[in-house]
Amino acid sequence: MNYKSYSYYFLGLLISLFVYSCNNPKEVKEIVSEETQKSVNKSEILLEYLKKTGDFINNKKVPAMIKTEEVFKNLDKYLIIDLRKKEDFVSGHIKGAKNVEMKNLLSFLEKDVTPSEFKKIVMVCYSGQSASYSASVLRLLSYENVYAMKWGMSSWDKASAEKKWASKISNKYANKLETKSNPKNAKGDYPVIETEKTTGNDILEERAAKVLSEGFKKFIVKADDVFASPEKYYIINYWPKEKYDLGHIPEAVQYDPKKSLGTATFLNTLPTDKPILVYCYTGQHASFVAAYLRILNYDARVLVYGANGFMNGEMVKRDAIFYKNYVFFYHFL
Numbered sequence: 079m080n081y082k083s084y085s086y087y088f089l090g091l092l093i094s095l096f097v098y099s100c101n102n103p104k105e106v107k108e109i110v111s112e113e114t115q116k117s118v119n120k121s122e123i124l125l126e127y128l129k130k131t132g133d134f135i136n137n138k139k140v141p142a143m144i145k146t147e148e149v150f151k152n153l154d155k156y157l158i159i160d161l162r163k164k165e166d167f168v169s170g171h172i173k174g175a176k177n178v179e180m181k182n183l184l185s186f187l188e189k190d191v192t193p194s195e196f197k198k199i200v201m202v203c204y205s206g207q208s209a210s211y212s213a214s215v216l217r218l219l220s221y222e223n224v225y226a227m228k229w230g231m232s233s234w235d236k237a238s239a240e241k242k243w244a245s246k247i248s249n250k251y252a253n254k255l256e257t258k259s260n261p262k263n264a265k266g267d268y269p270v271i272e273t274e275k276t277t278g279n280d281i282l283e284e285r286a287a288k289v290l291s292e293g294f295k296k297f298i299v300k301a302d303d304v305f306a307s308p309e310k311y312y313i314i315n316y317w318p319k320e321k322y323d324l325g326h327i328p329e330a331v332q333y334d335p336k337k338s339l340g341t342a343t344f345l346n347t348l349p350t351d352k353p354i355l356v357y358c359y360t361g362q363h364a365s366f367v368a369a370y371l372r373i374l375n376y377d378a379r380v381l382v383y384g385a386n387g388f389m390n391g392e393m394v395k396r397d398a399i400f401y402k403n404y405v406f407f408y409h410f411l
Contacts, residue, residue: 120271120281121374125341127278134217135370136340141210141363142217144225146233149200157196159183161203161212162231172202172234180212181291187221199224204242206230207380208294210362214369215286228362243383251305251388255325262331262347263312269350269375285373297368299355299379301388311355311379312348316364325392327357335363339370348376357381359393 134140149156149172158175160167167177178186187193201209201216201224209226216224227233232243275281304311304327313330315322322332335358339345348354354376356364361384371378386393 119268120273120275121268123276123278124271124281124285124374125268125345127282128218129341130278131220133340135214135367136337136343138336139217140214140336141366142213142225143206143210143228143362144198144200145228149227152197155197157191157193157199159186159199159201161201161208166204170235175202180208180293183212183216183290184287187216193221193223196223201226203230204238205232205246205361205383207298207361207365207382210365211294211369211380212290214366215289215373218282218370218373219286226362246383247386247390248301248388249391251301251327252391254305254328255389256328257323257325259323260329260331262333262344263349265344265346267350268346271375282373285375289369289372292372294365294380297372297379298382300382304355304381305388311353314348314354314356314367316356316358316367325389330357339367345374350376352377354378355381358384360384360386 128134132139149158153173158172160171160175160177161180162171162177164177167175171177176186176191187199193199199216199221201213203209203226206226206229209230213224213226229243231238232241233239271281271285273281273284275284299311304313308327308329313327315326315330315332316335317326317332318334319332322330326332333339333344337343339348348371354371356367356371356378357380358364358367361380361382364380364384368378368380381387
């Protein structure tokens with residue numbers, strides 16, 4: 079159809095719609111409203127809402143973590159939610175802790191407890207990573223008293239540490255790092271969020287429920303995989319620039335922690351057609367970030383155990399490691 083024919087066609091369509099609207103104003107209004115909703119990317123509505131409610135992932139509150147010593151001293155004041163498998167919980171857990179699967183978190187907080195009655199709500203897992211992931215989702219939902227216990231149960235007792243953190247640190251790829259700077263993508267579109275919801279709060283609640291129902295484990299990536307095929311991912315190095323310059327995963331792109339993933343900075347440099355791998359020092363801060371990105375419908379993953387999983391020797395120099403003196407010998411029930 080040429081331009082002139084198209085113009086006549088469009089003019090005819092407008093006239094038909096005008097005539098129809100005179101007799102059916104309500105139906106036309108509904109059609110226009112529906113088309114308007116379709117044209118608006120719901121992720122932009124969600125982003126605006128998150129910005130108005132504190133922009134959690136881009137401020138100093140993140141990562142919202144709490145040390146093991148503080149938890150131990152406040153067991154009568156804090157609600158402890160243990161995300162571990164039931165059999166591990168039964169074998170030993172923190173006094174008063176509730177064993178809740180990630181997919182059931184929202185139901186538990188809405189129906190089984192009154193969150194505001196607790197000074198702090200502490201998410202606990204094996205290593206601090208899935209606790210950070212779930213705490214991030216809850217913080218975005220404005221549960222302001224939710225924290226992840228740093229290092230997870232690996233910091234609670236020696237046996238837990240030996241099974242997880244102490245056995246996972248590695249220096250395997252410390253000699254495979256690069257020091258050249260890789261550019262960010264050009265700015266583009268945000269992911270499309272398919273939903274019937276129209277308000278920021280409703281979209282967030284729906285997305286949060288979905289992210290928690292999917293769990294955490296299937297979105298972790300091991301160092302062997304990323305070093306074998308770094309091109310499979312858009313790799314976010316979530317460190318300050320001076321640390322990035324000392325050496326990073328090949329092809330990784332540096333993003334400043336706590337300020338680079340907002341609408342006013344570089345969020346829209348992230349791809350919507352490729353998995354995004356976030357890594358930090360320990361995997362815990364990256365887990366907060368990945369949860370936020372998955373809420374926005376990015377295909378975000380976490381490099382499990384962070385840099386300590388492949389360059390622990392370098393991390394020792396930077397004090398961003400799991401030390402044996404981080405392990406306490408607190409008792410279990």
